[in-house]
Amino acid sequence: MLRSKWRSVVGMCIAVLIVAFSISPQFRNIYGLPPNMRIIQGETALFTVNYPLTVTVSQDLGDSIRIKSPSNGYAISRPVFLESVKLGRGTVEFKLLGLIPIRTVQVDVLPQLKLVPGGHSIGVVLHSHGVIVVGNSPVLASDGQFITPAKDAGINVGDIILSINDIAVQSDNQVAEIIDSSGQTEKSLKFLIKRGSEQLTLNVNPVLCNDTKRYRIGLFVRDSAAGVGTLTFYEPNSHAYGALGHVITDSDTNQPIDCEKGKIVPATVSGIQHGKRGQPGEKIGVFIEEDQLLGNIQKNTQFGIYGNLNNNLQNDLYQEAIPVASMNQIQIGYAEMLTVVEGQNIERFSIEIQKINLQDYPEGKGLVIKVTDPRLLEMTGGIVQGMSGSPIIQNGKIVGAVTHVFVHDPTKGYGCFIDWMLMESGIIPKKERQTSNRLFTHYTFPKIA
Template sequence: MDPKQPKRIFGLILVVLVGLIGVSTPMQKIVAFPNELRLFTGQLKNVQYSVPVQAELTVDPEVLQVNGKAQSSLSVSLKEPLSLHSYQIGKTQMKVKLFGKIPFKTVKVDIVPDLKVVPGGQTIGVKVNSAGVLVVGHHQVVDEAGNKQSPGETAGLRLGDMITAINKVKVNDVKKLGELCEKYSSHKKPLTVTFLRNGKSMTTKLKPIYDVQEKEWRIGLYIRDSAAGVGTLTFYAPDQGVYGALGHVITDMDTGTPIVVGDGEILQASVTSINKSQTGDPGEKRAHFVKEKQILGNIERNTAFGIFGKMNEMPTHSFEEQAIPVAFAEDVKEGPAHILTVVNGQKVERFDIEVVHVAKQSSPATKGMVIKVTDERLINKTGGIVQGMSGSPIIQDGKLIGAVTHVFVNDPTSGYGCFIEWMLQDAGVLLHTNEAEGTDLAS
């Protein structure tokens, strides 16, 4: 008999066995396991394969230890949970060999600096000044011949366009635009209007019409330069001195256009009453600003995941004054959780919810999770989720996992939440793994 034949037979049996296992449900769990794991330094994470297979794992024990053992190679049962403990910032690989022989999977492991933030929940007043003057409507102007037209509309300006300059002079408020129009219109030459449309700078020629009755030059546009409202603070990062709030972009109420922030500020606010949510009619928090001269922070960015800026000190009325860990998007799971929010005055309270669905997101995207309010006390008070509650921090297993963003109109007890990871990126607190490799994914 050929001495190599037993080895060939064994190899064939092994291949067939792996093939059979490969189409089984347990093995599909392994195949579906991510090719990359991210942990914070000092984090202990359990990974469950639930497959009755022996395997050999190879790691760098100075960066990552498995099952509490400082070994570069160890034999484990994939039927039992694997305990992963990160020790220092760095990258390593966890190589998996089935039966100690067959290379099966290589998992990239990235250990990033530990991060903790103070969860919010406070109702805040928001004042935003845009980086220009927003076109929110057209109106007709009567010229000397009695004809009606809108000079702005004739010039091609649309709702949502943001005027940034007149004759190359910067404009960031309605008063300034009016002064420039009056100054240059007397020259009886068309104005050169610079504006932003979908993030792209454009120019057009606009010829104002003199209103004989009002004795003023008119451009036939309804315009706005600021917005104000209330929302909820999501987190404060004391080490970086920054905050995140709202969980969704601020848009102009008439055009639906995201507001390009010039500057702004957040203030303390107190809830005076609540209009309860009902099917087909989302409710809202009614609140007034408190101590308007006492600014909590500035507004530097308005993104798909909320507003962000500097905050110099710990916000008052915190439910939790101590910083807590945050969770990566892939660590959020379906099950019980709670939110922090205000339903009366300035007191932040804790309410129970259920995370009923988690979307798989490896890059920033809205609607990361579907949540449902289960706390009867909150439902009785608000009907579920109401406007002004957006930004309320979502906490699961002692970790900040996201923020409330939207309510379902047909079921106000349910709504969407975004992952905290994306908010932390936009705040500049957490950088995407690939950024260290030269790709900047943080907004």
Template sequence: MKVLTYELLRKIIGGILLVSLIAIGFANPIQEYIHIPKDITVFEGQQYDFSKAAPVSATISSEQSTVAFNDNGNGVKLTGTRPGKEEMMLEIAGFPIKKVDVNVLKDFKIIPGGQSIGVKLNTVGVLVVGHHQVNTSSGKASPGETAGIQVGDIITSINGEKIEKMADVAPFVQDAGESGKSLNITLKREEGEVKTELTPLKEDGGNMYKLGLYIRDSAAGIGTMTFYHPESKKYGALGHVISDMDTKKPIVVEDGQILRSTVTSIEKGSNGNPGEKLARFSSDKKVIGNITRNSPFGIFGKLNKDITNGVVDEALPIALSHQVKEGPAQILTVVDNDEVKKFDIEIVSTIPQKFPATKGMVIKVTDSELLEKTGGIVQGMSGSPIIQDGRVIGAVTHVFVNDPTSGYGVHIEWMLNEAGIDIYEKPQEKAS
């Protein structure tokens, strides 16, 4: 065993004391920087600030930085200058304590909505919304139920032929009944495709044959436009999925249309009883866009032309989920006729989400005019864009049943993703 010399032991003890003194002196700055994220994302022209204690210094690794960088001793200011990635190192007395990845995204803006819209959805195939008993000469029975067809199933084909609307079904049923043959039916179900056979029954006292099923091929309702992208004309609205009123299951969309709508009256909300916007399709019934997707984050498609709200008609930047903060914000929505107005709300809480989720914010209506008119958040208000500090941050989605002044909001980046808009688009390499 080697014996430590006096000189070596003195150096070790001295080093330990020095490190201890440094740790004690810089404990607060280190604790402060634990809360700075490991990743910072900003858009071109967007600024990100954070304060720091004087002993801490910040440096950027690249000579041709994607950010304008300023360390004034008490704080750091980052401004995105061009798309790309960067590394920022935080140090104390030359010792690195944290590496922060800075990602600058291409400048991106959208036009906020707020308009009341009418929605028409056409399903993929025909939707089974219930069973009924066929009254035959030998008793009552439901051929559909006997064949194992469930509420929520979608009939996509009969005898190998595609079914698109209810009118397509009747000829197959009548022909099979008169010939005494069974129908080969293909169903779309949540767990996958299902095939079954069904024998129609003749209704007593008539010549009609029945399936014993209630079916539907379309749905309609109202909601609020959230945004549209001026370059691509892609839009997002509602902020939540449209479900069938009978089956309570999401409607699988074949196609659809959105139209302008006019709010005719408001059923004011109260505790335990959410209110509702009552509206009708505008008299011109002019289609302003299509519907290609019905997802947990809303409905999406393309507009036929630009639309305006008369309040904020210029394109605004967006905020990512980690950039949203608690505090004042506004929503754009309609409570009278087709007039879009801005109302005050409060962001009560917000979650910096890394993965898509529908409930990213808790919001509370604080605007006295809106509270007097609606009692808070009402059905039909879903999709109303939320704006904070001049940036679109999300949309209203759900109301709290026991507190209609409050509800949930979804972050705008997830709606943009569902609309097929890639805000994380990588910058193109220049040809050499």
């Protein structure tokens, strides 16, 4: 009887200890690790593992990674270094008392990468696939009534017009000409519309506008967007580049622009609109020699724009390519960002990485950063529009890019991991999931149709 009670007490104590441990900071940190991690070959990843946790590396998938310390493969109450030995995959297992599985993390060892940091101010011109509906413009008919034929037919703001009467459309002027010519022949218009992931066919009857004396359907449309951002990196051998760190969206509809073609050109910063609490600042950027192409734009993705440079660009601060660091190598504390605040001169400014949100799939807001450089704070107030894409460098390695400013505190903002930008560029294998943030000085001009 006594022995049975004693067993019950011991069991209850063990249960209480397990529950207490499960809500401890150590448990939350380990359980917060993503199920998949990436390490660049030659890097080491640090875990702090305290009793009663142990960590081992499974050997069934080869010897791509190994525990550097301790030598017996277990660690109790000490830091643990995972050393990447060769390309491949390994599994790290965290267990309670060496018996109860707590967390399993799959680690992929990727090839060493070196990139030239950006920081250059670039002008971006992006042409959409089709034209974007950005607003309604009522048509004054001959009877004096204002009507909206396109809206009445079911065309919505944010829709993308892909073709009219089976003619692929690529510009706002082309749309206006097709509508007017069809109206003169009293023909109905067949629109192929992209709305989200689906395509729709809608018929619209154009109306003669009493003001313009042209046939119209009552829409504002746009075929391109332009603005100023920052180059993040380029690969010196292939000339592949990444910039901005976030998707370019239409300024009226906030919908991502489906890239048909685009280009980046040189830009200069002629002034700064100082950032304030509740009012983000802005670089005043000017395109210079718009006919001088720096490179093309092949993709507009949730983590920026990507393409190829015509020639490698000069960066006086980093004339040679430097390594990249995966997200698990980033540390809380000092880092620097490269950006232009005057003319075309790339400068380095001190920042502090305040929070690291480890992610298993591509997501925004991976880093929380704070500008600490007194000169940058004096000149801009912190992070301003046009800085998106500014590379973040820590310990001599590219770790990410600035993407977003806190509206309530312009000294702070978000950054994305370089991991996700490398995936979008195709340099390392990609995992699918989507989200985005933007911080892009945006100039767009709608056309009336």
